Each structure stands twice: as structure tokens, then as C-alpha cells.
Amino acid sequence: MGITVFGAVFVDVKGYPLAQYIPGGRNVGYVVQTHGGVARNVAEDIANVELRPTFVSVVDHSGMSTDVIEKLKRHKVKTDYIVRTDDGLGTWLAVFDNNGDVTASISKRPDLTPIIDVLNEHGKEIFEKADSVAVEIDMDVPVLKKIFSLAKEYGKDVYAVVSNMSLAMERRDLLRRCSCVVCNEQEAGMLFSIDCENRAPEEMLEFLKKGIHKAGFEKMVVTLGSHGAVFASKDGESGYVPAQIVDVIDTTGAGDAFFAGCTIGLTYGKTLAESCKIGTRLAASVICTKESVCPRFQPEEFDLHVNVSE
Numbered sequence: 001m002g003i004t005v006f007g008a009v010f011v012d013v014k015g016y017p018l019a020q021y022i023p024g025g026r027n028v029g030y031v032v033q034t035h036g037g038v039a040r041n042v043a044e045d046i047a048n049v050e051l052r053p054t055f056v057s058v059v060d061h062s063g064m065s066t067d068v069i070e071k072l073k074r075h076k077v078k079t080d081y082i083v084r085t086d087d088g089l090g091t092w093l094a095v096f097d098n099n100g101d102v103t104a105s106i107s108k109r110p111d112l113t114p115i116i117d118v119l120n121e122h123g124k125e126i127f128e129k130a131d132s133v134a135v136e137i138d139m140d141v142p143v144l145k146k147i148f149s150l151a152k153e154y155g156k157d158v159y160a161v162v163s164n165m166s167l168a169m170e171r172r173d174l175l176r177r178c179s180c181v182v183c184n185e186q187e188a189g190m191l192f193s194i195d196c197e198n199r200a201p202e203e204m205l206e207f208l209k210k211g212i213h214k215a216g217f218e219k220m221v222v223t224l225g226s227h228g229a230v231f232a233s234k235d236g237e238s239g240y241v242p243a244q245i246v247d248v249i250d251t252t253g254a255g256d257a258f259f260a261g262c263t264i265g266l267t268y269g270k271t272l273a274e275s276c277k278i279g280t281r282l283a284a285s286v287i288c289t290k291e292s293v294c295p296r297f298q299p300e301e302f303d304l305h306v307n308v309s310e
Contacts (some may be wrong), residue, residue, distance in 0.1 A: 001096035002078075003267055004054040004126060007039020007136035007163075008110050009068055010090040020046055021097040035068050036092055037161040039136050041253050045260035047283060050228055054078040056126065058114050065089055082117050083218040087111040107164075115143045119150060127154040132267040133258070134159045137175060138167035144174055152177075159266065161259040162285045172215075180219035181281075182259045188222045191215070196222070201240045205230040209238050219272055223258055223280075228280065231272050241276040244284035254271065258283040271302055 017029040043055040052231035055077050059065035072079050087110055094105040119126070127133075127150045135147055137274040150157045157179035161167045165187040168175065175181055176230050185204065192211050194205065202223060211230045212220050219233040225243070232238040261282035265275025 002052045002054060002055060002130075003117075003132050003134055004130040005039050005043040005046070005134045005264060006115065006143075007139060008037045008112055009035070009040045009043070009059050009065070009088070010037035010092045010107070010110075011059050011064055013091065013093045017096070021103070023103060027095075027284055028307050035064075035071060035252075037051040037090060038161055038256050039134070040068065040072070041162065041256035042260045042263070043072065043077050043136055043258045044075055045253075046264060047077045048071075048285075049264065049282065052076050052078065052263065054081065054126065054130070056081040056115060056118060057110050058083050058085055058110060060084060060089040060090065060110075061085060072094030072098050073299045081122060083114050083118060085111065085114050088114070103305075107276060111166075112139050112143055116146050117141075119146050123150045123161060126158055130154075130156050131160060132157045132263065133181075134161065134246040135221060136161060137162050137171055137178070137181070140163060141174075143173065144171065144274050148174060150178055157267070158262045159259070162187050162255065176216045178218065180221065180262065180272070181217055181260055182221045182223070184223045184225070184255060201227055201230055204302045205232070205238060205240055208232045219266075221258075221272070221276060229258065229276055231276050233272055237272050239276075241273070241280050249300065257285070 010119065012034045013031065015029055015031045017027045019028060021027055040055060043053050046053040055072060059068060059082060063082065069079050069082060088109040092107045094102050097103050119278065133147065133151050133156050135158060138228055144256060146160060158177065160175060160178040160181045162183045165183065169191060183191065183198045204222060204224065208220060208222055209229055212234055219230055221231040228240060228242040230240050258279035261279030262275045264303045265278040267294045270278065
């Protein structure tokens with residue numbers, strides 16, 4: 001079945017300036033509406049490298065939700081365990097500056113508790129066939145506890161991505177049960193109660209090597225935007241991976257793609273360093289605006305010998 005991804009689907013409403021962006025001003029620009037959500041992005045990113053993930057989620061009864069499911073199917077994502085409810089679709093509203101970075105955003109989260117019913121009915125078949133499990137760690141606690149219980153029962157590694165660190169901080173006990181946690185520098189600062197922004201990669205790496213033991217995490221990766229990422233594990237593996245230089249129009253989804261790449265690597269036998277390189281490569285392909293600079297890659301590019309015959 002490949003990697004199984006749990007999490008939300010969002011509609012992303014994104015505004016871009018046509019002239020110099022003025023914070024607090026009335027900026028002339030354009031607005032686009034796209035499929036979003038961290039977990040949905042991750043599932044699609046995994047599928048984009050010719051793997052076949054399973055996505056367990058909730059959507060509503062709208063045409064947008066139908067479009068989401070149909071697009072995932074076209075990417076060969078298994079969607080059998082997506083259910084429809086009245087409040088199953090989230091919304092993310094964001095404004096971008098001229099560098100493609102988010103300057104402000106508001107999100108409305110969907111109700112993901114129906115996933116518990118899916119797991120009560122289909123948990124055995126989902127987890128028996130999963131190569132690993134990827135979760136949004138800020139989901140509802142009862143949903144997460146059910147996922148972690150089944151992962152332990154069937155011996156599956158769980159990889160955690162953060163979409164809301166304020167909520168994730170309330171789930172520290174579950175973070176410690178993950179095989180790897182991936183977050184950005186601002187989120188790491190919240191998690192460890194220090195200022196991690198604008199630290200040099202070398203400084204951030206030294207801090208992470210010490211902090212991972214105090215936090216009780218197996219493995220952790222902290223992304224540093226255009227400066228790349230640092231990683232560390234409790235067994236001593238640590239290092240730094242630089243970012244790839246690309247032309248950028250929108251950085252949305254780069255962190256999700258990085259997490260997808262890390263999860264792919266760790267699931268299929270790569271070291272943490274190798275997995276971060278896969279994440280960096282996949283993140284670059286998401287934010288890149290020139291196909292000639294950032295072509296799509298295949299599993300064979302990183303010697304990923306994965307059975308995708310299903």
C-alpha cells in the first residue's frame with residue numbers, strides 16, 4: 001500500500017501583489033484558489049515521485065472536495081478511506097509578499113474526528129499494508145491516539161509533520177513516539193522555548209544535537225528556509241543539508257514537500273542525511289518556476305527500490 005498519510009484537506013485562498021507589497025495597505029494583485037492542506041500536499045508529493053500513497057482524510061460534500069479526490073486519484077493516490085461530512089473541509093487564507101513568503105494568514109480547521117470511525121472499521125487493513133505512517137501531529141488527540149495505537153500494534157514507524165505548532169506543543173508525549181519529527185525554525189523555537197530565528201545553520205545544528213536528547217525525540221529535522229536544514233538523531237547522526245537555489249514565486253508547500261521526501265527516504269532504508277537530501281530535492285521542485293532547472297525525479301534517482309505494483 002505504500003506510505004499512509006493522515007490529515008486534513010484545505011482550500012487555499014492566496015493573494016499575490018502585482019506591485020511592491022505594502023503591509024497594512026490596499027495592494028493591487030490577484031487571488032487564486034487551490035487545493036491545500038499539509039497532509040493532502042504530502043500525499044500528492046509522495047505520489048509525484050511515482051510512489052502510491054494512501055490518504056486517510058475527511059472532506060465535505062462540495063464540488064471542490066470532489067475535485068480534490070479526483071485529482072488525487074489521477075496522481076494514483078489511494079482515496080478509499082476519505083469520508084465526506086458537513087464540516088470536513090478546511091480553509092486557509094493567505095497574503096504573499098514580493099518574495100513569495102506569507103505575510104499573514106488565517107485558517108479554519110475541519111473536523112477530523114470521523115477518521116476514528118474509519119480506523120475502527122478499516123484499521124487492520126490500513127496498517128497491515130502500510131510501509132509507514134505520516135501524520136499531522138496537530139490533529140485531534142483522540143484521532144492521533146488511535147493512529148499511534150494501531151501503529152504500535154502493527155509495528156509501523158510514524159513520521160510527524162507540524163502545521164500548527166501551538167497545537168503540536170500540547171502533544172509532546174505523542175511527538176516522542178514518532179520515528180522522526182520535522183518542523184521549521186520558528187516552530188522549533190516554540191517547541192524548545194528559545195529564539196531559533198536567524199540562527200546560522202552551524203549554531204542551529206549544535207543546539208539541535210543537544211536539544212533532541214532533552215526533548216526525548218528519536219530523530220528531528222529543522223528546516224531553515226533558503227538556508228537548508230539541519231538534522232540530528234539520538235543515536236548520534238547529525239548534519240546540515242543546504243537548500244537548492246531556484247527561482248521562486250510561492251514557497252507554500254515547500255516544507256510539506258521536504259517532509260514528504262524525508263519520509264520517503266526513511267521509510268525505504270535511507271539514512272537521515274540521505275533522506276534530508278531527498279527532501280531538499282523535492283522541496284526545490286515544488287517552489288521552482290522553471291521546469292528546466294528543477295525536473296521531476298524518479299525513485300531510481302535516489303536508489304529507492306520500492307514495489308509500486310499495487
